[in-house]
Amino acid sequence: MAVSQSGRAQGGRTFFGHPWGLATLFFTEMWERFSFYGMRSLLVLFLAAPVAQEGMGLSDGTASAVVGVYQGMVYFVALPGGWIADRILGARRSVLWGGVVIMSGHISLAIPGDAFVWIGLVLIVIGTGLLKPNISTMVGFLYRGEEEARRDAGFSIFYMGINLGGFVAPFITGTLGQNVNWHLGFATAAVGMALGLIQYVLGGRGLGEAGLKPTNPAPPQTHRRFYLLLVATAVGLVVVGGLSAAVGWFSVDNVTYAIAVFAVLTTVGFFFYVFRGKHGLTPVERSNMRAYIWLFTAAAIFWMIYDQAASVLSLFAQDNTDLSVFGWDMPSSWTQSINPVMIIALAPVFAALWVGPGRRFSTPAKFASALILVGGSYVVMALVQSFADSGVKVTVLWMVLVYFLQTCGELALSPVGLAITTKLAPAKLASQMLGAWFLATAVGDAIGGQMARLKGTVLSGPMYFLFLGLLAVLAGIALFMFVTRLRALMGENEEEAAAAQAGPPTA
Structure with missing residues (x-):
């Protein structure tokens, strides 16, 4: 070394x-x-x-x-x-x-x-x-x-x-x-x-x-208020849980519904606070945040599908995939290693792409590509599920293809997510905006968990994958259509900025 x-x-x-x-x-x-x-x-x-x-x-x-x-x-x-x-x-x-x-x-x-x-x-x-x-x-x-x-x-x-x-x-x-x-x-x-x-x-x-040491240490009274808030929150949750149990509302399903709604409402409240709070946003900062909302929504849709690898795809691997290797059945959980090893292998390729021939590929275009890739992975899964529904276990190579598409999508979206957040964040909300990127994942995962309930109940397996896959693909195409407008809102081109005065994209 x-x-x-x-x-x-x-x-x-x-x-x-x-x-x-x-x-x-x-x-x-x-x-x-x-x-x-x-x-x-x-x-x-x-x-x-x-x-x-x-x-x-x-x-x-x-x-x-x-x-x-x-x-x-x-x-x-x-x-x-x-x-x-x-x-x-x-x-x-x-x-x-x-x-x-x-x-x-x-x-x-x-x-x-x-x-x-x-x-x-x-x-x-x-x-x-x-x-x-x-x-x-x-x-x-x-x-x-x-x-x-x-x-x-x-x-x-x-x-x-x-x-x-x-x-x-x-x-x-x-x-x-x-x-x-x-x-x-x-x-x-x-x-x-x-x-x-x-x-x-x-x-x-x-x-x-x-x-x-803390970078911005709070005074002692803030410490006391924080610990009181923790206690109050814990007591409040116990009381709400107890009352829910008393009236027969407390169940695993209802808890997941409540958490998903909480994640969505918190996010809506955060952006309302950004736009309506007294932060003295400049016209440029407001324009940047209008663009960011679209990128945030795209990220939430991406994670809604991508993180179902730990649930829907994991169950599919267990129930519908031929995991036999030379007569030995490997545990289905091993399929969860496909994505990490692909990231290790492909990250240098994408890094070279973004500084080479893809250097002019804008952030909105990268997000749009990520949506199309992750959506395409679920279109493939719709076909694979139809094979499995016919009574035949499918080869694990189908899972490799699905994870390959999703990994390419992740490498197009995830590395630039925090970077574009810091770039577009209003000066007075820079630290808070870094958390907004994590909110996109939280919202996507929470909604994705509830969407998974549709598989096998409201929608057949193939229709479930096709529905979510086409949703993401169409969202990606729509985002591609408004790349120029979004770049203008982000101030990347003065001529495009002038064209953006007509208002935000309406896709």
């Missing part, structure tokens, strides 16, 4: 020529993602498995809805998680306590009993909200005062840890969970998070001052 100036400043050791602290954060993130994706590869299968097979016995629709709102809340709580780090705990302690809470959640899932399942999911959501946004912030701290290219290279290495953990996890947790015992698989996820925490604590010296 090459020795860099910043590496010498931290004791001489480097990590691929970068500050040694990057190694600590890389492996923390890798093990956290191992635990997250390992558990996720089992979750819907466990929820939908019959009680006789030690599962929860939920219907496929309800199980998919639970996974959808769970994933949505993981991204939703990144907003308060970032605030807690900035104002109260600091990023360093937020990551530590977040990891402890995540590990506790996986331990809870490892204990037989329905109550422990729900407690475990809640704990993982809370812990991920503390860890996920703040560990990325700490990577940025390591590169303060350094050139942007070196910082980008550091983040590229860091993000490789995400996909490495996601790739390896299903092979271990999936094998143990599906072939031995569900709860043993969940316990393995807890062990992975524990390993991440151990090396995070032991490697703390290499982090220097990164994240030790």
Whole structure:
């Protein structure tokens, strides 16, 4: 490993020529993602498995809805998680306590009993909200005062840890969970998070001052109000749950409905606050935000389909896919490793594309392409489901094709999402707008979980995939039609800006 100036400043050791602290954060993130994706590869299968097979016995629709709102809340709580780090705990302690809470959640899932399942999911959501946004912030701290290219290279290495953990996890947790015992698989996820925490604590010296203190510490009275709000929220949820149970409204299905509605209403409220609040938005900032709403909507539609990999596609792999390899049936959860390994392989290709022949491909065009690709994957799934409905298990190569299309879509949309958010954000709302990108995923996942209820009930399997696939494709085509208008709203071309005075796109 090459020795860099910043590496010498931290004791001489480097990590691929970068500050040694990057190694600590890389492996923390890798093990956290191992635990997250390992558990996720089992979750819907466990929820939908019959009680006789030690599962929860939920219907496929309800199980998919639970996974959808769970994933949505993981991204939703990144907003308060970032605030807690900035104002109260600091990023360093937020990551530590977040990891402890995540590990506790996986331990809870490892204990037989329905109550422990729900407690475990809640704990993982809370812990991920503390860890996920703040560990990325700490990577940025390591590169303060350094050139942007070196910082980008550091983040590229860091993000490789995400996909490495996601790739390896299903092979271990999936094998143990599906072939031995569900709860043993969940316990393995807890062990992975524990390993991440151990090396995070032991490697703390290499982090220097990164994240030790809140960047914008709150006064003591704000601390008190925050803790009172936490207590009040917890009490309120218990009261609402108790009253709902008393009148017969409390059920798994109703909870998922409520969470999905909450995610949507919160998002609507946020954008109302942006446009109607007293922020002194300039005409240019208002124009930028009008464009951003369309990009936000496109992102929500994308994630609505893309993140059904953990629910609808996982169940399809289990029930309708031929997983025999030389006479041995591999666990269906292994299919969840296809996407991470494709990201690892294709990310350099797309990076070269965007700085080469695709450098003039605008952000709205990238978003439109992502929608068409993810929609196309579900059009393919409609055909594949029709084959499966005829009584023939389909080859796993169909799943590879579906995940290939979705991965290409992700690489066209996800890397530029935060970048365009920071570019279009009003000056007075810059930090808050970073959370808006996570809201798009939260809304998409929550709605996608509810949409999954339609499969096999309101719509046949092929019609379900065809409906969502064509919806995304048509949304992508509509976005392509208004690329010029959106670029004008974003101020990318003065002549196009003049043409945009007629108003926002009406697609």
